[in-house]
Amino acid sequence: MIRAVVRNELLKTVHRLAFWIVAIVFAFGTSMDYVQSFLRTQAGRASFVLPDAWRQILGSDGEALYIFGGILLILLVADEFTWRTARQNVIDGLSKELFFTGKLLLIPFIVVLFLGFRVVLGGTLAAVAGEGWVMGRPAWSALAGLTVAFAGNLAISLFIALAVRSGGAAMGVWLLYFALIENVLADGLVKLSASFESVVQFFPIHVFNALTRYIQHDPDALQQAIARAVEQQHTPPEIWDPGTLWFSGIAWVAVILGGAFVWFRKRDL
Amino acid sequence: MAVIIETEHLTKRFRRTTAVDDISLTVEQGQVFGFLGPNGSGKTTTIGMLTGIITPTAGRFRLFDSQTHRDRVAARLRMGSTLEQPNFYPYLTGRSNLRIAANVKGRTMRDVEAVLETVGLAKRAKDPFKTYSLGMKQRLALAATMLGDPELVILDEPANGLDPDGMREIREIISRLADQGKTIFLSSHLLWEVERTCTHVAVLKQGRILRQASVKDITSGGAIVELRGGPPGRLRDIVAEFPAARAVRADRDTVIAEVAQEDLAALNQFVAERGVWVSHLALRQRSLEDVFMELTGGGEHGMGEVPR
Numbered sequence: 001m002i003r004a005v006v007r008n009e010l011l012k013t014v015h016r017l018a019f020w021i022v023a024i025v026f027a028f029g030t031s032m033d034y035v036q037s038f039l040r041t042q043a044g045r046a047s048f049v050l051p052d053a054w055r056q057i058l059g060s061d062g063e064a065l066y067i068f069g070g071i072l073l074i075l076l077v078a079d080e081f082t083w084r085t086a087r088q089n090v091i092d093g094l095s096k097e098l099f100f101t102g103k104l105l106l107i108p109f110i111v112v113l114f115l116g117f118r119v120v121l122g123g124t125l126a127a128v129a130g131e132g133w134v135m136g137r138p139a140w141s142a143l144a145g146l147t148v149a150f151a152g153n154l155a156i157s158l159f160i161a162l163a164v165r166s167g168g169a170a171m172g173v174w175l176l177y178f179a180l181i182e183n184v185l186a187d188g189l190v191k192l193s194a195s196f197e198s199v200v201q202f203f204p205i206h207v208f209n210a211l212t213r214y215i216q217h218d219p220d221a222l223q224q225a226i227a228r229a230v231e232q233q234h235t236p237p238e239i240w241d242p243g244t245l246w247f248s249g250i251a252w253v254a255v256i257l258g259g260a261f262v263w264f265r266k267r268d269l
Numbered sequence: 270m271a272v273i274i275e276t277e278h279l280t281k282r283f284r285r286t287t288a289v290d291d292i293s294l295t296v297e298q299g300q301v302f303g304f305l306g307p308n309g310s311g312k313t314t315t316i317g318m319l320t321g322i323i324t325p326t327a328g329r330f331r332l333f334d335s336q337t338h339r340d341r342v343a344a345r346l347r348m349g350s351t352l353e354q355p356n357f358y359p360y361l362t363g364r365s366n367l368r369i370a371a372n373v374k375g376r377t378m379r380d381v382e383a384v385l386e387t388v389g390l391a392k393r394a395k396d397p398f399k400t401y402s403l404g405m406k407q408r409l410a411l412a413a414t415m416l417g418d419p420e421l422v423i424l425d426e427p428a429n430g431l432d433p434d435g436m437r438e439i440r441e442i443i444s445r446l447a448d449q450g451k452t453i454f455l456s457s458h459l460l461w462e463v464e465r466t467c468t469h470v471a472v473l474k475q476g477r478i479l480r481q482a483s484v485k486d487i488t489s490g491g492a493i494v495e496l497r498g499g500p501p502g503r504l505r506d507i508v509a510e511f512p513a514a515r516a517v518r519a520d521r522d523t524v525i526a527e528v529a530q531e532d533l534a535a536l537n538q539f540v541a542e543r544g545v546w547v548s549h550l551a552l553r554q555r556s557l558e559d560v561f562m563e564l565t566g567g568g569e570h571g572m573g574e575v576p577r
Contacts, residue, residue, distance in 0.1 A: 004372040004375070008372050008373070011361075011369060011372075012358060012361070015358075083359060088370075088413075089369070090320065091320045091351075091352055092369070092370040093345045093417075266324075268317070268324060269323070
């Protein structure tokens with residue numbers, strides 16, 4: 001049955017015009033960015049070469065990924081309720097659990113497609129501009145971090161799409177959450193009591209952002225940054241224990257997806 | 270006969286509203302079961318629970334003797350259903366939409382082509398669903414229902430929005446399915462359709478089953494008399510006073526009454542003695558509509574028990 005679910009999700013996705021529009025706009029924007037860096041490197045005005053270029057490819061904020069990936073996921077999930085095809089799928093014999101699994105599978109699909117495109121294109125251009133493909137341990141770790149953070153952001157999008165059940169409204173709630181809700185909540189709690197700071201740093205977006213900070217995956221660079229900050233009496237970069245950070249990120253993904261499943265299963269279609 | 274659907278005290282509440290209230294019914298193999306009730310009586314909610322899209326608040330149900338949630342999921346692959354209006358992906362073609370259902374039911378594209386042919390949509394199968402007329406959408410829903418050769422077919426208002434030709438086609442398809450020995454659970458407003466098609470019925474009002482029986486049993490009993498003549502309101506009042514009349518209602522200029530005995534002459538005389546001369550007086554077989562009106566209180570026609 002899982003093969004049927006995969007086949008159906010592929011059929012629904014690749015025939016959807018919105019999928020191609022979002023994917024092409026993302027691909028165009030990403031290509032422009034990397035091609036520009038590549039051309040500037042060729043002209044000697046920048047240094048977009050591996051392994052340093054990984055800092056830009058994997059470490060720069062993942063907002064473009066989150067925005068395009070989030071929009072796409074919301075469109076693919078929420079419209080199942082607008083068109084009432086979610087109920088039709090269940091009426092046709094799909095269990096609610098398998099319907100949810102189908103939507104869950106969209107997360108790795110989007111992560112592989114979008115992040116894969118970014119890594120392959122950026123990496124290839126930087127490899128051509130420099131001395132070939134070099135990918136050290138920090139780059140692999142940063143790639144894993146960005147993967148978890150991207151999946152986490154998509155998990156939030158999935159939760160909102162399943163809860164709100166309307167594409168437009170879900171996008172509104174999703175934007176509000178990323179732009180405002182978590183920040184306002186965190187600020188409010190910290191203003192209430194400074195002791196909440198230790199709680200606030202474990203908020204999902206905060207954890208996902210920490211996972212995408214390239215320096216977090218490069219211990220040597222992190223030590224140098226701390227030493228430099230101490231020397232110049234600046235605030236040192238936020239330091240996370242790697243184990244805690246990975247655990248928090250993965251746990252948030254699991255908790256958000258678990259919550260989305262329970263919410264979806266409990267509600268009538 | 271094997272029991273295909275069995276509900277026990279099935280109940281669904283939406284906050285303060287009880288949509289389905291303690292419904293217990295049994296549908297046996299090979300029956301064409303009509304599920305009747307006015308709008309908002311709980312028909313679609315009941316079907317929603319049977320098809321797995323609505324979770325019951327209380328009670329339980331069995332499909333093909335299923336005991337567990339897993340059994341019920343498996344049992345649903347042996348049935349085909351439509352619920353309210355057809356719901357498909359607007360950007361996909363009719364064929365692709367059926368392919369999605371076929372994948373779930375483990376059927377092939379050959380099966381898809383066969384049902385497209387059966388419902389007369391083969392020529393438009395490559396067009397997007399959003400370009401279909403309502404009748405075509407209903408037929409596509411019926412095609413999805415028939416995919417997988419289901420043993421149980423559940424149809425919720427399948428003739429909704431169809432023109433007379435479309436309704437006839439739906440009736441023919443239902444008859445064909447019934448002839449093949451399928452069990453059919455049909456919710457409909459079209460009482461004459463149900464009477465022609467169904468072997469058994471349950472009448473629902475405000476979430477409760479008022480009566481459940483075979484169509485033959487439910488339509489037997491007192492004879493029905495139709496009268497016309499004079500002002501309908503006055504005629505209705507006079508007929509209501511006739512000692513043998515059990516239920517009286519007015520339908521436009523016709524007064525319809527259930528009489529305990531087939532004494533047309535006595536009724537004619539009774540009306541004439543009160544100054545109204547009837548121009549039409551006919552005895553006919555009690556119909557499902559008559560029973561429905563009696564049980565549900567008559568809706569817009571004002572059918573009801575004669576106050577005594």
